[in-house]
Amino acid sequence: MTLATDYHLLVPTYSNDFNTCFYCGCIASAHDYAPPLQYLEFYLATREPSEFLQVPCCSECHDHLKACKAGTLDERRTFAKARLAKKYDKALTIYEMWTEAELATLDFSLRHSIEAGLKLGGETAERLGYPGFAYETAGLQHNMQHQPVSYFDVFGERFSTFREALEFASKAYRIPKNTLKEYFADNNNNFELAIQAIHKQVAEKEFNQQLKQQCAAFAKQHKQAVIFVHKQVERYLSENDDMTISEALEHLYQTRVKPQHPAKR
Numbered sequence: 001m002t003l004a005t006d007y008h009l010l011v012p013t014y015s016n017d018f019n020t021c022f023y024c025g026c027i028a029s030a031h032d033y034a035p036p037l038q039y040l041e042f043y044l045a046t047r048e049p050s051e052f053l054q055v056p057c058c059s060e061c062h063d064h065l066k067a068c069k070a071g072t073l074d075e076r077r078t079f080a081k082a083r084l085a086k087k088y089d090k091a092l093t094i095y096e097m098w099t100e101a102e103l104a105t106l107d108f109s110l111r112h113s114i115e116a117g118l119k120l121g122g123e124t125a126e127r128l129g130y131p132g133f134a135y136e137t138a139g140l141q142h143n144m145q146h147q148p149v150s151y152f153d154v155f156g157e158r159f160s161t162f163r164e165a166l167e168f169a170s171k172a173y174r175i176p177k178n179t180l181k182e183y184f185a186d187n188n189n190n191f192e193l194a195i196q197a198i199h200k201q202v203a204e205k206e207f208n209q210q211l212k213q214q215c216a217a218f219a220k221q222h223k224q225a226v227i228f229v230h231k232q233v234e235r236y237l238s239e240n241d242d243m244t245i246s247e248a249l250e251h252l253y254q255t256r257v258k259p260q261h262p263a264k265r
């Protein structure tokens with residue numbers, strides 16, 4: 001279970017920064033967590049960099065940051081700003097390209113839409129440039145509610161730090177560290193489950209490629225619609241766990257494709 005008490009509330013030093021989004025300077029109406037609540041256990045267990053802060057933020061930054069797994073304030077700020085820049089890309093371009101003076105030469109409807117873009121682009125540029133504010137945190141030391149696990153197991157090998165375990169598992173199983181780290185966090189902070197999940201996904205991908213290729217070749221050879229072949233083979237395979245793709249295609253040939261009466265010569 002994750003508890004908000006694992007986090008320090010980030011409190012503005014100056015009162016005029018109260019209720020302000022730390023990331024973009026808009027009015028704050030929510031809290032962001034660095035690290036995210038659902039990855040708290042991961043950060044506690046691995047001691048990956050994080051400040052354990054509860055950060056005042058606006059609802060828009062809050063929404064954008066739902067997709068961010070990073071643990072530090074800096075990383076989360078960079079992520080939130082990149083999302084803002086992407087979302088208001090068009091307005092920012094208008095803001096960069098046009099000046100108020102040039103608007104006079106435009107006809108009404110174009111002027112109207114450029115004006116709106118200029119305003120939005122200007123606001124966005126301000127949010128992107130927002131430097132954050134001076135702050136204090138409620139406690140000096142992070143209060144560890146959960147004792148971190150003292151070792152990490154990777155299929156029989158035991159490591160005392162996450163970094164060593166990650167290094168080993170990445171090399172031994174030829175999985176990029178970033179991928180492995182993500183799966184580790186999403187699989188109960190467990191290397192073995194993470195590696196299994198990755199292998200399963202790779203196997204599924206290969207199987208689907210094989211399925212696609214073999215069905216296409218069969219369809220071409222026997223002048224059948226690819227979608228028909230694909231559907232039938234998938235049905236046979238779902239009805240029979242032990243059947244291979246080739247066997248399913250052979251079954252399809254025998255039952256549905258092979259001419260009932262050989263053509264007379």
Ligand SMILES: [Zn+2]
Nearest residue numbers: 021024058061
């Ligand atoms: Zn914001």
